[in-house]
Amino acid sequence: MKTFIKINTLLIACMAFIATSCNQGGDSSNGALSSNIAEKVYVAPGERDEQYAFLSGGYSGNLTVYGLPSGRMFKEIPVFSQFPTSGYGYSEETKPMLNTSFGFIPWDDLHHPDISQTNGELDGRWIFANGNNTPRIARISLSTFETEEIIEVPNSAGNHSSSFITENTEYVVAGTRFSVPVPQRDMPIKEYKENFKGALTFIAVEPEHGHLDIKFQLLMPGFNYDLSHPGRGKSHGWFFFSTYNTEEANTLLEVNASQNDKDFIAAVNWKKIEEYVNNGGGKKMPAKYAHNVYDESTHTATSTMKDEVLTVDPSEVPGAIYFLPTPKSPHGCDVDPSGQYIIGAGKLSADITVHSFDKMLAAIDAGNFDGDAYGIPIIKYEDVVAGTVQSGGLGPLHTEFDGKGNAYTTFFISSEVVKWKLETWEVVDRQPTFYSVGHLMIPGGNSRKPHGKYLVAMNKITKDRYLPTGPEMEHSAQIYDISGEKMQLLYDFPTHGEPHYAAGCDADLLMNNSKKIYRIDENMHPYAIKSPSEAKVVREGKDVHIYMSTIRSHFTPDNIEGVKVGDKVYFHITNHEQDFDVPHGFSMIGQGTSEILVMPGQTKTSLWEPKRVGVWPFYCTDFCSALHQEMQGYIRVSPANSNIELSWSLDE
Amino acid sequence: MKKVIYVLVAVVATMIVACGGGDGQSRKDKILAKSVKDPYENWQDYKGVGPIQDLILPETIDEAMVAKGLEIFESKCTACHKAEKKFIGPAPKGILTRRNPEWIMNMILVPEQMVKEDAIAKKLLVDYNGSPMANQNLTEEEARAVLEYFRTL
Numbered sequence: 076m077k078t079f080i081k082i083n084t085l086l087i088a089c090m091a092f093i094a095t096s097c098n099q100g101g102d103s104s105n106g107a108l109s110s111n112i113a114e115k116v117y118v119a120p121g122e123r124d125e126q127y128a129f130l131s132g133g134y135s136g137n138l139t140v141y142g143l144p145s146g147r148m149f150k151e152i153p154v155f156s157q158f159p160t161s162g163y164g165y166s167e168e169t170k171p172m173l174n175t176s177f178g179f180i181p182w183d184d185l186h187h188p189d190i191s192q193t194n195g196e197l198d199g200r201w202i203f204a205n206g207n208n209t210p211r212i213a214r215i216s217l218s219t220f221e222t223e224e225i226i227e228v229p230n231s232a233g234n235h236s237s238s239f240i241t242e243n244t245e246y247v248v249a250g251t252r253f254s255v256p257v258p259q260r261d262m263p264i265k266e267y268k269e270n271f272k273g274a275l276t277f278i279a280v281e282p283e284h285g286h287l288d289i290k291f292q293l294l295m296p297g298f299n300y301d302l303s304h305p306g307r308g309k310s311h312g313w314f315f316f317s318t319y320n321t322e323e324a325n326t327l328l329e330v331n332a333s334q335n336d337k338d339f340i341a342a343v344n345w346k347k348i349e350e351y352v353n354n355g356g357g358k359k360m361p362a363k364y365a366h367n368v369y370d371e372s373t374h375t376a377t378s379t380m381k382d383e384v385l386t387v388d389p390s391e392v393p394g395a396i397y398f399l400p401t402p403k404s405p406h407g408c409d410v411d412p413s414g415q416y417i418i419g420a421g422k423l424s425a426d427i428t429v430h431s432f433d434k435m436l437a438a439i440d441a442g443n444f445d446g447d448a449y450g451i452p453i454i455k456y457e458d459v460v461a462g463t464v465q466s467g468g469l470g471p472l473h474t475e476f477d478g479k480g481n482a483y484t485t486f487f488i489s490s491e492v493v494k495w496k497l498e499t500w501e502v503v504d505r506q507p508t509f510y511s512v513g514h515l516m517i518p519g520g521n522s523r524k525p526h527g528k529y530l531v532a533m534n535k536i537t538k539d540r541y542l543p544t545g546p547e548m549e550h551s552a553q554i555y556d557i558s559g560e561k562m563q564l565l566y567d568f569p570t571h572g573e574p575h576y577a578a579g580c581d582a583d584l585l586m587n588n589s590k591k592i593y594r595i596d597e598n599m600h601p602y603a604i605k606s607p608s609e610a611k612v613v614r615e616g617k618d619v620h621i622y623m624s625t626i627r628s629h630f631t632p633d634n635i636e637g638v639k640v641g642d643k644v645y646f647h648i649t650n651h652e653q654d655f656d657v658p659h660g661f662s663m664i665g666q667g668t669s670e671i672l673v674m675p676g677q678t679k680t681s682l683w684e685p686k687r688v689g690v691w692p693f694y695c696t697d698f699c700s701a702l703h704q705e706m707q708g709y710i711r712v713s714p715a716n717s718n719i720e721l722s723w724s725l726d727e
Numbered sequence: 728m729k730k731v732i733y734v735l736v737a738v739v740a741t742m743i744v745a746c747g748g749g750d751g752q753s754r755k756d757k758i759l760a761k762s763v764k765d766p767y768e769n770w771q772d773y774k775g776v777g778p779i780q781d782l783i784l785p786e787t788i789d790e791a792m793v794a795k796g797l798e799i800f801e802s803k804c805t806a807c808h809k810a811e812k813k814f815i816g817p818a819p820k821g822i823l824t825r826r827n828p829e830w831i832m833n834m835i836l837v838p839e840q841m842v843k844e845d846a847i848a849k850k851l852l853v854d855y856n857g858s859p860m861a862n863q864n865l866t867e868e869e870a871r872a873v874l875e876y877f878r879t880l
Contacts, residue, residue: 592864595802595803596802605801605802606801606802606805607805607806608801608805624806625806626806626807626861627807627858627859627861628858629806629815631806651802651803651806652861652863653803653861653862653863653864653865654861654862654863654864657861700857700858700859701857701858701859702856702857702858726814
C-alpha cells in the first residue's frame with residue numbers, strides 16, 4: 076500500500092512535469108523553473124523570437140540579422156561588400172552601389188548600425204551603417220532588408236564616429252577618425268600639426284524616402300574623432316564626439332597620442348550651424364564623391380558623382396562648438412535616454428566620466444572657460460563633470476541604457492560588463508564576458524526608450540568558447556538577461572566578421588512591414604517582362620539581351636541559339652513567382668561573376684561573355700520545387716563569324 | 728507492483744504523445760481517403776478547401792471582368808498555363824465542365840492548402856509530374872476576374 080502511494084505520488088509528479096513542459100516558450104518567472112536559464116533562450120521550433128538584432132559585420136562589410144533571445148542568425152544583408160549569395164555587387168543592377176570616387180570598391184569595414192528614430196524612439200524604417208575604410212554611409216530598408224543608398228563622405232578618412240542619427244532622423248552623422256589634409260594635397264606628413272583637419276559631416280535624411288544629401292561638413296582641428304552620439308530630449312540639437320590624439324601626433328600614435336591626461340568630447344550645436352548654413356553661411360569646396368541610390372521599382376541602382384561640398388569653419392560660428400575635457404583617450408561617447416548625461420569612457424582609464432548637459436549650458440552662460448583649442452572654447456572639467464563611476468574595471472569602452480535609470484558599460488581589458496546607476500554613479504553589478512568585450516547593445520539602448528530586457532555583449536576574442544576551427548575563430552557574443560537587479564548570462568553565440576556595435580528592436584516594430592514579394596505589375600525595370608509571352612532575345616551589335624522569365628520550375632526561353640564568341644550576353648531575368656520566399660537563382664557555366672538570386676516579382680541582370688564554341692548549360696541555383704533539378708536550359712555558342720540567326724524557344 | 732509501473736509508463740507515454748501536437752489527417756481527409764470514388768469523375772462533389780465555399784455565377788458574362796482576368800492571366804499564369812493546351816499545368820479551356828467555380832477559386836487562392844487537403848488537387852499534382860501550382864497572391868477579386876475569363880474559353 077505504501078509503495079502504491081509512493082508510486083501514485085510519482086505518477087502525479089510525472090504528469091505535472093510533462094504538463095508543464097508542454098507549455099513551452101511561456102513566461103517562466105515562477106517556481107523552480109525560474110532557475111532554468113536554458114528555457115529563457117529556448118525558442119521552440121516554429122516559434123519566433125521577441126526581438127531583432129542587427130550586428131555589424133566589421134571587415135565582412137555586411138550586416139547580420141539575429142533573433143533575441145535565441146541568438147539564431149536569420150540573414151546577412153550585403154551593404155559594402157560583394158555578396159555572391161544574392162549577386163549583390165555582381166549583378167548589373169547593384170554594381171553601381173559600390174561605386175566611389177576611387178572607382179568600384181568591392182569591400183568595406185562596416186561599423187555602427189543605427190535604426191531610424193522619430194521623437195527619439197525607434198521607428199523601424201531604416202537602419203544606417205558606416206563604411207570605415209573608404210568613407211561611406213549606407214541606408215538599408217527595414218521593409219526589404221536591402222541596401223537602398225550609399226553616399227561617400229569626402230574629406231574624411233577612417234569614417235569611425237559614424238553613423239549615428241539625430242532623434243528625428245534629421246541627420247545621419249559621419250565623423251572622421253583620421254584627420255587628413257583638406258583638400259587632399261601632396262605635403263610632408265610631419266607637417267600634420269595645424270594643417271590636417273577632422274571633418275564632421277552632417278548628412279540630411281529626406282523624411283519620406285530617406286534619401287541622403289550632405290548638408291555641411293564641419294572642418295575641425297586635426298584630432299581623431301572616435302565615436303559620437305546625438306543629444307536627445309533636452310539636449311536634442313547637440314551632437315557629442317569623443318576625441319583622442321589631441322596631441323596631433325602623426326607617428327607611433329600608440330605612444331604619442333596617449334600623452335595628454337585629458338582629451339576632449341566635442342559638443343556641437345548642430346541646430347545653430349544648420350541655421351548658419353540656411354542663412355547662406357559656409358564655403359563651397361570642390362570635392363568628388365559618389366552618391367548611389369537603389370530604386371525599388373526599377374530594381375536598379377544608379378551612381379552619381381558629386382563635385383562640391385559645403386564646409387563650415389568652426390571659428391565662423393561662435394557659440395556652436397565647445398570642448399569638454401575628458402580623461403584618458405575617451406572611446407565611447409554615449410548619451411543617456413533623458414539626454415542629460417554624456418558618458419565618456421576613457422579607454423586607458425579605470426573610471427568612466429559623466430558630463431552633465433545642464434552644467435555644460437550653465438558653464439557656457441557663465442563664459443568662464445579654460446582657454447581654447449584652435450579658437451574653440453574649452454569648458455573647465457569641474458564645471459561640466461557630473462560624476463565619475465569608479466568601477467574597479469579596466470578599459471571602459473561603450474555604454475548603453477535600460478531606461479530604468481541604469482547604465483551598462485563594457486570593459487575591454489578586464490573583460491566584463493559593469494552595471495551602474497545614473498546619478499549615484501554606484502556600481503551595482505558586474506559580469507564577466509568571454510573575452511575582451513568591445514561593444515554592447517540593448518535593443519533601443521541608444522534612444523529615449525530602451526527595450527531593456529536583454530543585453531548583447533560583442534567580444535573581440537573567442538579562444539576556447541567553441542570547438543576550434545583553425546587559427547581563425549568567429550567572434551563570440553553573449554546574451555544577458557537584464558530584467559532583474561543582477562545581470563544573468565544566458566547564452567553564447569558566434570557572430571560573423573567582427574561586430575562593432577549593433578542595433579536592436581522589438582520584433583513587432585518590423586515584422587508586419589517586412590516585404591514578402593515585389594508585385595510584378597509594379598516592376599518598372601527597363602528589361603522586365605510582364606508575361607512569359609514577352610520573352611525574347613535581342614541583338615544590338617555585340618550585345619545580346621535575353622529577356623527571360625522564371626517560374627517553378629522552368630526558364631522561358633530555355634533553348635537559345637545564335638550567340639557568338641565575343642558577344643556580351645545580358646540575362647535579364649524576371650521572376651514571375653508572386654509567392655513569399657520563392658526566389659529563383661541563375662548561373663551559367665564559365666561565367667566570370669556570381670550567380671544571381673531573383674526575388675518574386677523582381678528583375679535582375681547577369682552578364683556572361685562566352686569565350687568558347689559549344690552548347691552551354693545554365694540552371695537555377697535555388698532549390699525551388701520537386702522539379703528544381705529540371706530547371707535548366709542551353710545556349711548554343713557559335714564562332715564569331717557564324718551566320719546563325721538568333722532564335723529562342725521553350726518546348727517547341 | 729509491476730502492473731502499477733506498467734500503468735504509469737502507459738499514462739506517461741500517452742501524455743508525451745499528446746504533447747507532440749501531431750493532429751495527423753483531418754477528419755475530412757479520413758473520410759475522403761475511405762471513399763473509393765474517382766475525384767475527377769465526381770468533381771461536382773468538390774468545392775475545394777479554402778476561403779470560397781459558395782459562388783453562383785450569373786447567367787451573363789461580365790466583359791469588363793473578362794478583360795481584367797485576361798490581363799492577370801497573361802501576366803501571372805502563362806508561365807505554366809496555356810489557355811487551350813496542356814503545358815506545365817492543365818489548360819483552363821472548358822474548366823467549368825470539369826470543376827466547380829468554388830474549386831477553381833480556391834485552387835488559385837490557396838494552392839498549397841488544396842494540394843494537401845483536396846482530393847482532386849492531390850491527384851492533379853501527381854498527374855502533372857509533381858509540379859506545384861504556384862500561389863501568385865491574387866486577391867479574391869482578381870481570382871474572380873480570371874474565372875470570368877475562363878468562362879469565355
